[in-house]
Amino acid sequence: MTDISFGADELRTWLHLSGVAVWFGGQIVMLGLLPALRKLGGDVPKAAAAAYGRVAWPAFGLLVATGIWNILAIDLSDVSTGYNAAFGIKMIAVVVTGFAAWIHQTTVKPAMRGITGGIGFAAAVVAVILGVAMAH
Numbered sequence: 001m002t003d004i005s006f007g008a009d010e011l012r013t014w015l016h017l018s019g020v021a022v023w024f025g026g027q028i029v030m031l032g033l034l035p036a037l038r039k040l041g042g043d044v045p046k047a048a049a050a051a052y053g054r055v056a057w058p059a060f061g062l063l064v065a066t067g068i069w070n071i072l073a074i075d076l077s078d079v080s081t082g083y084n085a086a087f088g089i090k091m092i093a094v095v096v097t098g099f100a101a102w103i104h105q106t107t108v109k110p111a112m113r114g115i116t117g118g119i120g121f122a123a124a125v126v127a128v129i130l131g132v133a134m135a136h
Helices: 008-040 044-072 081-106 110-134
Strands: none
Touching: 008 044, 008 110, 044 081, 081 110
């Protein structure tokens, strides 16, 4: 029989996945809502994006903090070259998604918002896929 426990490892994982749900899942939700928000006109899309940002940026901070905690919790001398490569690419993807989201949020140019939104989302997809691969 397998015991069920909830300790530091499970807390760390739960916090990290909660951050993923908000950062990555929120981007998917915003993509789905954007056409309806645009139909409402005015500053509705901008107001919704600002509201999302008030939740998303703390979640991104949580992701970074728990990501550091994740790395500190493993024996790096016991990981494969593939794991190290995935980790490096994931870190690049995390930096890219955060930087692209920041530009997306601060630019006034619609084309730049579109480009950085796409880049940020694609980088988030890469980070999530690699995170899942690294967990196995």
